[in-house]
Amino acid sequence: MDERIFLSSPHMSDEGYEQHFVKEAFDTNWIAPLGTNVDGFESELAAKVRSKAAAALTSGTAAIHLALKAAGVEKDDIVFCSTLTFSATANPIIYQNAIPVFIDSDYETWNMCPKALEEAFEKYPQVKAVLLVHLYGLSADMDQITALCKKYNVALIEDAAESLGTYYKGQHTGTFGDYGIFSFNGNKIITTSGGGMLVSNDEERITKARFWATQSRDQARHYQHSELGFNYRMSNVVAGIGRGQLKVLNDRVAKKNYIYDFYKRELSNLEGVNFMPNNDWDQPNYWLSAMTLTGKVRPVDVMDALEKENIESRPVWKPMHMQPYFEKYDFVGTDVSERLFETGVCLPSDTKISDEQLERVVEIIKGLWE
Template identity: 80%
Template sequence: MSKDASTKKRIYLSSPHMSDEGYEQMYVKEAFDTNWVAPLGKNVDEFERELAEKVGSKAAAALSSGTAAIHMALKAAGVGEGDIVFCPTLTFAATANPIIYQNAIPVFIDSDYETWNMSPKALEEAFEKYPNVKAVIVVHLYGLSADMDKIMEICKKHNVAVIEDAAESLGTYYKGKHTGTIGDYGIFSFNGNKIITTSGGGMLVSDNEERINKVRFWSTQSRDKARHYQHSELGFNYRMSNVVAGIGRGQLKVLDQRVEKKRYIFEFYKRELSKLENVEFMPSNEWNDPNYWLSTMILTGKVRPIDIIEALEKENIESRPVWKPMHMQPFFKEYDYIGEDVSEKLFENGICLPSDTKMTDEDLERVCKIIKELWSK
């Protein structure tokens, strides 16, 4: 970033956006006024109830992160040492890491161009090679839903648990149903860059109330009901704090507004940039109603993603490449990968544009102007 650029307004990829109405402060103040600045409490209970009601799930457990929620979902699904878990290769490492926490074995599955998510064709091939699979993790990347009907049909045929990583897709619908509520377990993230945030935190949802109760037990150090401290199972310190949950309750009230703004940003970029040569935006399907968490496009011409990233960076604007596939990561290179090269091509050619819900039309025009200039050179 140049010295001149440092004086220009910073535009973020996706940053926290508190409500104008101050909902978050109201709930946090209540936690302070009652001196309930601790793990658990009224805000945690209500946040679980309100989010479960919002997405149409029977039960929810508020946890310290989306990663913790994936870990607990794997444990709830009975995944243990030596078990095989299918996982999309095109995702963030937080999707795959909990498989290792459980001493299980990840097998990475390729994407398809129709959804950018797990390819049902590659999933079928993976089951042919590995018939004994304990769980399948499906990711809804950048707020785009995977082709869940096909994936669920395959997984039911093989009697395997389905865990939806909906960390990026809260507010996305698949055929009228919230992502995260189609499989056996759903995961949401409230990290600082997500569509709503608690600064850090996650939620596990399921219609299996018994399993959610068990997750609450495990994530509170597996403390048995006894006067003294007694632990009959391995526990984890994964529960959300009452203060953080207060932020989440306030944010949940403006989720629909945030989705509306994310859609506006995507449509603005598409209108302004889709006519550029060799530019293609992330796919849309008739059954998918995305939250457009990040506006993402593919470049197949002389202008490369790094050219845009560096041009924006010089003007104090943040952008990012598409996720680097897990099978290409040094840590995961020893694990099997099923597919062709779709995920690699998406990584090679993809860029995530600034999608911050605080962006003005002037900000969006500034971003588009810089990008267009690269095509005029």
């Protein structure tokens, strides 16, 4: 069988940037918990996205958790959350014993629908925070969403786990709200094997988040803890991988765009095929290339055909309000996110994929229409 084609797998730099920083950590014996790589990764990523401060953490999930805590979300507070996302977005709301209310998507962005969000504000004026997702590297409609959050004086948290390198009107996603989070999981556009970053222009809140992330250890000779803490700080070795990966982010974004353009050019003329939206104000990283199918060929047909040829693909995220754990919580919207889930499929978007492999993928898919 041919070599497996992955959906999105780790891609280390050809230049060996990652090994350089990791070797430095070993040579100086700064293996854990902190060190120059952690400090460097925080400052370099903050500079990259033009945010004032950043905290390197063990995961994007940890970053969302601390963002909610920093925003003052507590027991029984309501948090509006994008429904079309991975569960890691919604889980930290429960960690804080808060109440999620899930917000539908729109077809224009595949992200949080501003009309549904406004309806939710009218229904729940006591809401404490809005947690939106930039899905698959597509930017949400930030002008409308930030305006609504300012109107109702509510904290905005951006889950930009999938959108590092994406711009909305020339500004990095993850930097419009009070807090932004990025993920460096193994399948993300750059990876540290596992890890995340919390960014904000509120430097005091980031300092506080670092404090919470290191078990809330007070400044005392003995171990003293006046607040509940968490073991969320990124290690110096992992941060070294991140520093190296950050150097090739622009290359990875360019390849993701190339992959999306290839699929769209080759497959858009097939009956019932539509691709993720592309708005004039959005400069996506196209972390994953996804399409919807509304004709005779179904997403499962595509996924089965590819899997038979050792090629990985995936459904679009199943909305949170349809998940067994979260279905008891309220949902505001229509059926857009459900339709995207039912009709959507994510195609192989690995940045190591060759033209020959891309041609193989599209030929298998085209064969379903013959």
